[in-house]
Amino acid sequence: MPFSSAFRRFVRGDIAADIVGRPKLWYSISALLVLFSIAGLLIRGLNFGVEFTGGSVFTIKAPNASIEQVRESVDGQTGSESIVQKAGDNWRVTTGELSSNEIALVEQHVSDELGIPDKEISSQQVGSTWGGDVSEKAWQALIVFMILIVIYLSVTFESRMALAAVVALVHDLIITAGIYAWSGFHVTPATLLGFLTILGYSLYDAVVVFDMIKEVTKPLNERSKITYSQAANQALSSTLVRSLNTTLVAILPVASILFIGSTLLGAGTLKDLSLALFVGMIVGTYSSICVATPMLVQLKEREPLYRTLRENIERREASAKRQKKAGAADGEADEDDGPADAQEPPEGAEPASGGTGVAVKVVQAGPRNQPKKGTRGRRRS
Template identity: 30%
Template sequence: MKTLKIIEKTKLWFSISLIIILVGFFCMFKNGLNYGIDFKGGTLVQINMKKDFNKQDVEAIINKYTKDYTTNTATNTANEVQLEIRSNSLTDEQVESMSKEMKNKYKLQDKDFSQQRIGPSVGKELRQKAILALVIANLAMLIYVGFRFEFKFALAAILGLVHDIIITVSVYAILQIPVNSSFIAAILTIVGYSINDTIVVFDRIRENSKKMRKANDVELANISITETMTRSINTVLTTLFTIVSVYVFVPSVRDFATPLIVGIVSGAYSSIFISSPLWVMLKNKSAKQVLTTK
């Protein structure tokens, strides 16, 4: 098998990520993140539709009262279809008028509707806990990878995870996709997936370093990436097939599936094109420091 020249093109891989991040930060600075009801506060309306319905017809009714909304559907234990509407801007009067129109069209009763106000303080608390969870998760993995391999591997892996989080947030800022509690759960899942893929590459580098003692760090990384490339591609494709199928056929979990799709692609990319080159850079920096001290 011909060895791929991945490390030699480090500037290209870093530039691709940097462009996405810069565009994302520009959009974030200009428009901000599109925080959903979980973070910004707003109105949650739950409707027991009882049977399947045409989503376009329902959204035509909702559009009369607000443009700022997201919808989810789910089936309960009684095989009744539940519709959930989340909006940052719906007022009580608009909810009442919308409910009246829905009752007339779908022959629903008052008991089929429930309304809940979510305050922005809940969103603030959720944001703080999400950041804390990410910090703890990254620190725990830094310690684990550092103990199992070495600190340079751990640092490169964590920087790759930070890259995946920033890329996912940037895509959300660019496309103005609503950020909600499902997004946080997906980010934590992405972190776990990405570190697993990165460890596979680093484990191969460690194995090859014992067998090829005369090879330099660039050669070691290129050979190890080449040997694990097929596995990485197969893993990410099979995972993506599953997540995309869930996204298409299970609308109720799209808020969770969307960031997973972005994060899994970013995680596979960073494991090969970001974390491995970072490890080489860290090793070269250490080698230069040793030569300087001598």
């Protein structure tokens, strides 16, 4: 099948993908991603910003200066490496905690090095206590969010769907945090907002898939012709294109902020949020399709109804195979018996001599019929 034709059929939803039937493949991929993310968290760790660790933040209005000039002007006075980000025409420089005198010296040194007036430089002191409060409230929001999600899914759908959705959400958080650690981006309050946003997005995708599965599997009983796994895979295939298109449309503007806004336009303050959204949306779509749904199917297949349904279908398929095999064997036997019957001479037959073939001479058994008396005379006259 040509690639263009297959792609058009896939976009229309005419091609069904066997996703539910390959749980080991998806679980293996997820396990590798989770291990990779945990390694990043253990080896590199999260790079918390000044909002969590505390420090001094300088805002410098020097549109004509380069990032190297700004960093050297600040580091030359503090003696440590600072973090420089560009936000429009301004530079945002983050350092460790400095005293009031040290801040005044840095401002004077930057003004002399860059040739800008003092009023173009502002500073802000951030304490670590504020960052601790933000972290605590973020954890509280995450726990409350998880509890509400479990309650909502348990009431709207069932407990097994709630369990599968929560596992997918934890899966998304670990992978996103791990990639964040490997990238070295600073964790800021915008990052926490991005994490909470991707949880909602991942949950939305899972709810769409679960709702379709619930609708398709509702009529199933012990006499149905398809198993729960097959019905769930049909439901997933019908929503697959929709999920992929929704993710693609949502990722495009986020990718523009991440790659174009932060790289070309220098909007460094947006990359913290955009990276979390970009990674979380991709991983969330993958988990709702390839992690939550196969896990739900495995949990549902253990129920007595669907286990009995699978056993009944397997018995019917095995019986049909036996009948087909028996019919094929009878047909072969009939073909073998036909030539043998044709070669056997009838009862009382004698083989005739001569010729290359086998001739059969039939000998009539019993008394011959003699003509009646007087028949020959009457015929003669």
